[in-house]
Amino acid sequence: MHYYYHCYFYLFLFPIICTYDCEEVCNITLSVMENTSIEKLQWNLNDLIYNRTSSLEYLQFSLSNPSDYFEIELTKILKFRLIELDREKICKNNLLNDECSLQLQIFTQTSFIIIFKMIILDENDWKPLFNQDYIYLNIRENLPINYRVQLPIAYDYDSIQYNIDHYEFINNIEEIEKLFQLEKFHDELRLKLLKKLNCELKNNYQLYIIAIDKGGLKSNVLHVNVTVGDLNEYQPRFNQRFYHKGIPENISIINSFSSPILQINATDDDCYDKTILYSILNNDIPNDIFPFEIDKYTGLMRVKHQLDYETISTYRFRVKASNLDQITSSMVPIIIDILDVNDNQPLIQMNILNEYKLNENNDNFIININENIRLGQFIGTILIRDMDSTMINHHLSLKILSCLPLTLSCPIELDSGMENNIFNSTTYVIRTSRLLDIELGDEKFIIILEARDYGDPPLSSQRHLIININDENDCTPKFTQLNYQFRVSYSSPIGFFIGQVQADDDDYSPNFRLIQYKFLENDYQDVISIDVNNGSLFLAKQLSTEMKLNITVRAIDVHNHSLYDQANIEIFLFDETTCLPVFRQTIYVFNTSEHQMIPYEIGQVNVDNCLLSSIPISYHLIKEDSLSPFPFSIDSHTGIIKVIHELDREIKSFYKFHISSLHSKTQQLTQIEIQINILDENDHYPIFNNLHKEYIYISTHHHHQTNKIFITHIHAIDADVGLNGLINYYFTNKDHYKYFHLYPNGSIILYNLNNVHLPVRLEIYARDQGYPRPLNSKENIIIYVCDIYKRHECPINESPNKLRRNFYLGSIFIMISVVLILFIIIICIIWNLFMKKKLRRKENNKSYSYQIEARKNLIISDSLYDLSPIIHGNHRSKCLVV
Ligand SMILES: *[C@@H]1O[C@H](CO)[C@@H](O)[C@H](O)[C@H]1NC(C)=O
Ligand SMILES: *[C@@H]1O[C@H](CO)[C@@H](O)[C@H](O)[C@H]1NC(C)=O
Ligand SMILES: *[C@@H]1O[C@H](CO)[C@@H](O)[C@H](O)[C@H]1NC(C)=O
Ligand SMILES: *[C@@H]1O[C@H](CO)[C@@H](O)[C@H](O)[C@H]1NC(C)=O
Ligand SMILES: *[C@@H]1O[C@H](CO)[C@@H](O)[C@H](O)[C@H]1NC(C)=O
Ligand SMILES: *[C@@H]1O[C@H](CO)[C@@H](O)[C@H](O)[C@H]1NC(C)=O
Ligand SMILES: *[C@@H]1O[C@H](CO)[C@@H](O)[C@H](O)[C@H]1NC(C)=O
Ligand SMILES: *[C@@H]1O[C@H](CO)[C@@H](O)[C@H](O)[C@H]1NC(C)=O
Ligand SMILES: *[C@@H]1O[C@H](CO)[C@@H](O)[C@H](O)[C@H]1NC(C)=O
Ligand SMILES: *[C@@H]1O[C@H](CO)[C@@H](O)[C@H](O)[C@H]1NC(C)=O
Numbered sequence: 001m002h003y004y005y006h007c008y009f010y011l012f013l014f015p016i017i018c019t020y021d022c023e024e025v026c027n028i029t030l031s032v033m034e035n036t037s038i039e040k041l042q043w044n045l046n047d048l049i050y051n052r053t054s055s056l057e058y059l060q061f062s063l064s065n066p067s068d069y070f071e072i073e074l075t076k077i078l079k080f081r082l083i084e085l086d087r088e089k090i091c092k093n094n095l096l097n098d099e100c101s102l103q104l105q106i107f108t109q110t111s112f113i114i115i116f117k118m119i120i121l122d123e124n125d126w127k128p129l130f131n132q133d134y135i136y137l138n139i140r141e142n143l144p145i146n147y148r149v150q151l152p153i154a155y156d157y158d159s160i161q162y163n164i165d166h167y168e169f170i171n172n173i174e175e176i177e178k179l180f181q182l183e184k185f186h187d188e189l190r191l192k193l194l195k196k197l198n199c200e201l202k203n204n205y206q207l208y209i210i211a212i213d214k215g216g217l218k219s220n221v222l223h224v225n226v227t228v229g230d231l232n233e234y235q236p237r238f239n240q241r242f243y244h245k246g247i248p249e250n251i252s253i254i255n256s257f258s259s260p261i262l263q264i265n266a267t268d269d270d271c272y273d274k275t276i277l278y279s280i281l282n283n284d285i286p287n288d289i290f291p292f293e294i295d296k297y298t299g300l301m302r303v304k305h306q307l308d309y310e311t312i313s314t315y316r317f318r319v320k321a322s323n324l325d326q327i328t329s330s331m332v333p334i335i336i337d338i339l340d341v342n343d344n345q346p347l348i349q350m351n352i353l354n355e356y357k358l359n360e361n362n363d364n365f366i367i368n369i370n371e372n373i374r375l376g377q378f379i380g381t382i383l384i385r386d387m388d389s390t391m392i393n394h395h396l397s398l399k400i401l402s403c404l405p406l407t408l409s410c411p412i413e414l415d416s417g418m419e420n421n422i423f424n425s426t427t428y429v430i431r432t433s434r435l436l437d438i439e440l441g442d443e444k445f446i447i448i449l450e451a452r453d454y455g456d457p458p459l460s461s462q463r464h465l466i467i468n469i470n471d472e473n474d475c476t477p478k479f480t481q482l483n484y485q486f487r488v489s490y491s492s493p494i495g496f497f498i499g500q501v502q503a504d505d506d507d508y509s510p511n512f513r514l515i516q517y518k519f520l521e522n523d524y525q526d527v528i529s530i531d532v533n534n535g536s537l538f539l540a541k542q543l544s545t546e547m548k549l550n551i552t553v554r555a556i557d558v559h560n561h562s563l564y565d566q567a568n569i570e571i572f573l574f575d576e577t578t579c580l581p582v583f584r585q586t587i588y589v590f591n592t593s594e595h596q597m598i599p600y601e602i603g604q605v606n607v608d609n610c611l612l613s614s615i616p617i618s619y620h621l622i623k624e625d626s627l628s629p630f631p632f633s634i635d636s637h638t639g640i641i642k643v644i645h646e647l648d649r650e651i652k653s654f655y656k657f658h659i660s661s662l663h664s665k666t667q668q669l670t671q672i673e674i675q676i677n678i679l680d681e682n683d684h685y686p687i688f689n690n691l692h693k694e695y696i697y698i699s700t701h702h703h704h705q706t707n708k709i710f711i712t713h714i715h716a717i718d719a720d721v722g723l724n725g726l727i728n729y730y731f732t733n734k735d736h737y738k739y740f741h742l743y744p745n746g747s748i749i750l751y752n753l754n755n756v757h758l759p760v761r762l763e764i765y766a767r768d769q770g771y772p773r774p775l776n777s778k779e780n781i782i783i784y785v786c787d788i789y790k791r792h793e794c795p796i797n798e799s800p801n802k803l804r805r806n807f808y809l810g811s812i813f814i815m816i817s818v819v820l821i822l823f824i825i826i827i828c829i830i831w832n833l834f835m836k837k838k839l840r841r842k843e844n845n846k847s848y849s850y851q852i853e854a855r856k857n858l859i860i861s862d863s864l865y866d867l868s869p870i871i872h873g874n875h876r877s878k879c880l881v882v
Contacts, residue, residue: 022049022052022053022112022114023053023111023112024111024112024113025112025113025114025115026049026052026053026112026113026114026115027115027117028048028049028114028115028116028117029117029118029119030043030116030117030118030119031118031119031120031121032085032118032119032120032121033120033121033123034085034086034087034120034121034122034123034125035084035085035086035123035125036085038080038082038083038084038085041079041080041085042073042077042078042079042080043077043078044076044077045059045061045072045076045077045078045106045114046058046059046076049114053112058076059076059108059109059110060075060076060108060109061075061076061078061106061107061108061114062075062106062107063104063105063106063107064104064105064106064107064113065104065105067081067104068081069081069082069090069102069104070102070104070116072106078106078116085120086125087100087120087121087122087123087159088125088126088157088158090102090120091120092157098159098160098161099119100119100120100122100159101117101118101119101120102117102118102120103115103116103117103118104116122158122159122161122162123158123162124158124161124162124213124214124215124217125158126156126157126158126162126163126213126217127156127213127217127218127219128154128155128156128163128164128210128211128212128213128217128218128219129154129155129156129219129220130152130153130154130155130209130211130219130220130221130222131152131155132152132222133220133221133222133223134222134223134224134225135151135152135222135223135224135225136224136225136227137149137191137224137225137226137227138226138227138228138229139193139197139226139227139228139229140197140228140229140230140231141196141197141198141199141200141228141229141230141231141271142196142197142198142231143193143196143197144193144196145193145194145195145196146192146193146194147192147193148183148190148191148192148193149190149191149193150188150189150190150191151182151189151190151191151209151222151224152189152222153187153188153189153211154167154189154211154219154222156211156213156217156219158213158215161214162213162214162215163213163214164184164211164212164213164214165212165213165214166182166184166211166212167182167184167189167209167210167211167212168182168209168210168212169182169207169208169209170208170209170210170221171206171207171208172206176205176207177194178194178195179193179194179195179197179205180192180193180194180205180207181194182209191207191224197228198228199228199229199230199270199271199272200234200269200270200271202228203227203228203230203271203272204225204226204227204228205226205228206223206224206225206226207223207224207226208221208222208223208224209221209222209224210222228271229272230270230271230272231270232270232323232325232327232328233270234268234269234270234328235268235328235329235330236266236267236268236276236321236322236323236328236329236330237266237267237268237269237330238264238265238266238321238330238332239265239266239267240265240332241332242332242333242334242335243262243264243319243332243333243334243335244334244335244336244337245261245262245334245335245336245337246336246337246338246339247261247303247307247336247337247338247339248338248339248341249307249308249309249338249339249340249341249343250307250341250343251303251307253303253304253305253306260295260300260301260302261292261301261302261303261336262300262301262334262336263298263299263300263301264278264294264299264300264301264319264321264332264334265299266278266299266321266330266332268323268328270323275297275323275324276299276321276322276323276324277296277297277321277322277323277324278294278295278296278297278298278299278319278320278321279294279296279319279320279322280292280293280294280317280318280319280320281317281318281319281320281331282317282318283317284316284317285312285315285317289305290305290317291303291304291305291306291307291315292304292315292317292336294319299319299321301319301334307338308338309338309339309340309341309388309389310340310344310387310388312338313337313338313340314335314336314337314338315334315335315336315338316333316334316335316336317333317334318331318332318333318334319331319332319334340388340389340391340392341388341392341455342388342392342393342453342455342456342457342458342459343388343459344386344387344388344459345386345451345453345459345460345461346384346385346386346393346396346451346452346453346459346460346461347384347385347386347451347461348382348383348384348398348449348451348461348462348463349382349383349384349385350365350380350381350382350383350430350463350465351380351381351382351383352365352367352379352380352430353378353379353380356368356369356379356380357380358468363462363463363464364463364464364465364466365463365464365465365466366466366468367379367380367465367466367467367468368467368468368470369432369436369467369468369469369470370469370470370472371436371437371438371442371469371470371471371472371474371508372436372472372474373432373436374432375432375433375434375435376431376432376433377431377432378429378430378431379412379430379431379432380429380430381427381428381429381430382398382414382427382428382429382430382449383426383427383428384396384397384398384426384428384451385426386453388453388455392453392455392456393453393454393455394453394454394455395453395454396426396451396452396453396454397451397452397454398414398416398428398449398450398451398452399414399449399450400412400413400414400447400448400449400450401448401449401450401462402447402448403445403446403447403448404445404446404447404448405441405445407441408441408442408445409433409434410433410445410447411432411433411434411436411442411445411467411469412430412431412432412433412445412447412465412467413430413431413432413433414428414429414430414449415428415429415430415431416428416429417429430465436469438469438470438471438472438508439474439475439506439507439508442469443469443508444466444467444468444469445466445467445469446464446465446466446467447464447465447466447467448462448463448464448465449462449463449464449465450462471507471508471509471512472512473507473512473557473559473560473563474507475505475506475507475512475513475557475563476505476557476563476564476565477503477504477505477515477555477556477557477563477564477565478503478504478505478506478555478565479501479502479503479553479555479565479566479567480501480502480503480504481501481567482567482568483567483568483569483570484499484501484553484567484568484569484570485569485570485571485572486498486499486537486569486570486571486572487571487572487573487574487608488539488543488571488572488573488574489573489574489575489576490543490573490574490575490576491576492539492543493539493542494539494540494541494542495538495539495540496538496539497536497537497538498528498537498538498539498571499536499537500534500535500536500537501517501530501535501537501553501555501567501569502534502535503515503517503535503555503565503567505557505563511559512557512559514557514558514559515555515556515557515558516532516533516555516556516558517530517531517532517533517534517535517553517554517555517556518530518532518553518554518556519551519552519553519554520551520552520553520554520566521551521552523551524549524551525540526540526541527539527540527541527543527549528540528549528551528571530553535553535555537569543573548570548571548572548573549569549570549571550568550569550570551568551569551571552566552567552568552569553566553567553568553569554566555567581607581608581617581661581663581668581670582607582608582670583605583606583607583608583661583670583672584605584606584607584608585605585672586672586673587672587673587674587675588603588605588672588673588674588675589674589675589676589677590602590603590641590674590675590676590677591676591677591679592643592647592676592677592678592679593678593679593680593681594646594647594648594649594650594678594679594680594681594683595646595647595648595681595683596643596646596647598643598644598645598646599633599642599643599644600642600643601640601641601642601643602632602641602642602643602676603640603641604638604639604640604641605619605634605639605641605659605672605674606638606639607639607661607670616637616664617661617662617663617664618636618637618661618662618664619634619635619636619637619639619659619660619661619662620634620636620659620660620661620662621633621634621657621658621659622657622658622659622660622671623657629645630645631643631644631645631646631647631655632644632655632657632676634659639659639661641659641674647678648678649678649679649680649681649721650683650684650719650720652678653677653678653680654675654676654677654678655674655675655676655678656673656674656675656676657673657674658671658672658673658674659671659672659674660672680720680721680722680724680725681720681724682720682724682768682770682771682773682774682775683720684718684719684720684724684725684768684775685718685768685775685776685777685778686716686717686718686727686766686767686768686775686776686777687716687717687718687777687778687779688714688715688716688766688777688779688781689715689716689717690714690715690781691781692779692780692781692782693781693782693783693784694712694781694782694783694784695783695784695786695794695796696711696712696783696784696785696786697786697787697788697791697794698711698750698758698785698786698787698788699787699788699789700750700753700756700758700787707751707753708749708750708751708753709749709750709753710747710748710749711740711748711749711750711762711783711785712747712748712783713745713746713747713748714729714746714748714764714781714783715746716729716746716766716777718766718768718775720768720770723768723769723770723771724768724769724770724771725768726768726769727744727766727767727768727769728744728766728767728768728769729742729743729744729746729764729765729766729767730742730764730765730766730767731762731763731764732763732764732765732780733762733763736760736762738752738755739751739752739755739756739760740752740762742764748762748764748783750785758785758786758787758790758793759784759785759786759787759790759793759794759795760784760785761782761783761784761795762782762783762784762785763780763781763782764780764781764782764783765777765780765781784796
């Protein structure tokens with residue numbers, strides 16, 4: 001049907017001409033839009049050619065070659081094989097003048113072939129695409145204007161109609177477009193510089209570029225990181241014109257690594273070659289002693305050698321800073337002042353007069369002076385010196401730090417020659433400051449001198465001055481007695497030793513103590529002889545007549561005869577057969593302390609025996625108080641007195657008795673009085689005689705005038721005497737002294753009213769001052785000090801207090817009655833004994849011993865009573881009162 005119509009149409013329009021162009025080669029050209037749906041891409045070939053060929057029969061078609069894109073179905077339907085029609089996929093590589101077409105030859109069974117051409121028309125279905133997202137560009141600074149840098153292009157596979165139109169910046173457009181322009185030239189993209197770049201101004205640009213195609217589609221973004229390259233055009237520049245620093249000379253080298261002394265900082269305005277290397281330029285000081293070093297990279301300066309202000313006080317040098325490429329460099333002067341630190345101690349230099357000088361070493365100076373050196377004698381000078389500057393030292397001083405032995409006053413003094421201003425003198429004169437006497441201990445002095453400066457911190461040094469005192473023979477011999485009395489029997493033989501006189505010379509050196517004894521007159525030289533060296537007197541001639549000798553003896557210093565002493569010697573002659581023994585002393589007094597281990601000796605009595613030694617003398621004790629066990633005994637031969645019973649001063653502190661000596665030949669008695677003092681031992685501890693608990697109520701509000709409140713008075717007693725019985729009181733808690741005074745008389749005063757927090761529990765003990773062992777009271781006394789307005793706060797309220805007092809009264813009453821009953825019983829017993837004794841005395845004189853027994857018992861019981869520690873003399877007297 002179509003054919004006909006076709007032909008009619010032709011006939012109608014061109015009735016004459018009905019041309020069939022498909023004679024041999026039939027060109028069929030079709031244009032289809034890209035992405036036309038596959039269903040539409042099939043054609044009935046017969047339909048396509050029906051009015052172009054004369055043959056009206058149905059033709060059968062076949063492809064000349066197998067095709068990737070087409071196939072023929074049912075011998076007439078030409079069909080596109082792929083699932084989609086994508087121009088860019090099909091014509092990726094064979095675009096011809098931007099036309100994309102598919103061509104194929106189709107055979108028919110008749111003579112002609114069909115050349116089928118399908119032109120695929122483009123749609124803008126491709127976005128432009130940069131293959132990279134990021135590129136890095138380094139553009140050197142100062143390049144000429146219009147310099148161009150190639151950039152990667154974006155791709156768009158669409159036809160010319162739709163492919164890339166232009167590129168543009170998408171960020172920071174205003175700034176960037178002043179400097180850069182994107183230039184699309186043929187298929188290239190270039191970055192054109194509109195100005196010279198300066199890396200010192202800005203060394204980094206971030207460009208974000210997109211491509212836009214003719215259909216208006218935009219590509220992905222290309223990030224161009226532009227770095228502006230550098231030309232080394234600047235010198236390093238220091239941040240100071242010069243560096244000036246003061247550092248103390250004692251800076252520690254170990255620590256300086258953590259704490260540099262100076263930071264040199266140079267910067268370079270070039271934008272890249274910024275690494276600066278520092279080095280020290282030093283021409284003056286040899287490198288091995290140059291004390292500073294610089295960190296090549298950081299410019300931190302450190303000290304590498306110990307500094308010493310006293311050696312070099314200022315360092316001047318330069319530091320060079322250069323770029324890594326060493327092309328440009330600059331230098332800066334450095335001045336480092338070393339600050340003086342007081343690091344030298346003052347030195348003591350002594351110049352001693354030759355006559356006194358003995359020896360000197362580093363620490364000690366030994367000098368010798370004579371005992372009789374005059375007062376104020378110049379001995380030498382002392383110089384003090386200090387290496388440090390006076391700015392640091394301020395001034396120097398010298399003093400005697402100590403002068404040993406401390407028991408004596410120092411024999412020398414330092415004289416600066418300036419009465420009022422001793423501080424800034426550096427020269428001192430050594431003088432003697434007093435007269436010396438070696439016999440009084442001025443034997444050797446060790447004087448420690450100290451020189452100090454007044455720097456910060458002050459330093460000092462010490463030197464020892466050792467003074468040896470030379471002894472002089474300046475002591476006169478002295479007789480031990482002015483009068484010597486000796487007794488010699490008529491019958492004594494020649495050469496009999498009469499006795500000895502003795503004189504002492506106190507001189508320090510033994511040589512100066514040598515003494516000679518001589519009689520002053522020659523009258524008795526033939527009768528008595530004296531030993532020149534030891535003063536022993538001997539009988540030289542048998543005595544015949546009764547005579548009394550009175551001789552003057554002289555003790556003479558061997559080395560200086562003008563030093564001597566005189567004494568009288570009286571010699572009495574007696575008859576052995578008639579003489580009486582005589583005690584050497586008229587009274588003997590001995591001291592002993594109580595409670596010693598018995599038996600022990602306390603002394604000896606003896607008589608001057610005028611008798612021949614063959615006749616014995618015996619000593620006897622005359623007891624007056626025979627009731628008590630007498631604590632002393634005497635050896636009848638030697639006269640040694642011993643203690644045989646323990647002594648107790650608190651029972652009896654003084655004994656007095658007599659001793660007789662019996663001349664066994666003449667039966668003559670001589671008596672002598674003996675006194676024995678019992679000295680105290682600290683054998684009693686203090687006892688409080690107050691209650692052991694006391695409550696004191698005070699008000700702290702009304703005492704602001706005096707600021708003191710009397711609390712109470714405590715009292716303890718100690719049976720010992722002297723310091724052993726002298727009591728002091730103490731708080732067990734030392735904190736209480738902040739608020740309370742505790743006086744030695746036992747008064748307690750609250751003196752710090754403001755800060756005290758009532759109630760306070762005061763615990764007090766007593767201690768005697770016994771030596772060497774003070775004793776504490778066994779029981780402490782406790783005093784509660786409470787606020788009178790806050791009685792409830794007191795640890796115990798007052799009502800038991802009254803009860804307690806009543807209770808005490810009651811118990812005391814009971815005790816008194818018990819004691820009374822005991823007392824009556826004892827009186828009865830004693831009365832009984834007494835009566836019996838009286839009866840016996842009448843019968844027998846020996847009843848004496850009974851009395852002794854009874855009194856002994858009493859004493860024993862008394863002392864037992866006393867041994868119990870609580871009860872004391874005071875108590876005893878109370879009992880007696882009862
Ligand atoms: C058919 O097409 C081919 C090439 O496309 C051309 O060379 C030829 O001249 C055409 N023939 C006719 C009759 O148009
Ligand atoms: C065939 O018919 C078509 C329309 O159907 C027309 O466009 C074409 O020119 C005709 N061909 C010839 C050779 O007449
Ligand atoms: C191509 O055709 C498909 C389906 O018809 C459609 O989804 C797609 O958008 C088309 N592509 C273009 C570029 O027009
Ligand atoms: C640009 O490049 C430099 C050198 O590679 C780099 O240090 C810098 O981080 C880059 N900047 C950005 C924004 O990526
Ligand atoms: C240096 O001396 C000063 C005072 O003179 C002192 O305070 C400081 O500790 C000393 N430093 C060192 C490292 O010894
Ligand atoms: C050096 O000086 C520059 C510029 O004054 C400053 O930015 C930098 O922090 C300094 N460096 C040191 C280590 O002080
Ligand atoms: C030393 O003392 C004199 C007199 O007082 C005074 O003028 C002087 O300044 C002092 N010198 C020093 C270094 O202190
Ligand atoms: C004194 O000297 C004489 C003779 O040198 C000697 O016999 C005598 O024992 C001495 N006496 C004393 C007490 O030393
Ligand atoms: C002994 O003589 C001296 C002087 O020579 C004289 O002072 C003294 O009284 C005399 N003594 C007696 C007891 O005669
Ligand atoms: C002896 O001692 C006296 C008195 O001390 C003195 O004046 C005299 O110089 C001394 N003689 C000698 C030789 O030492």
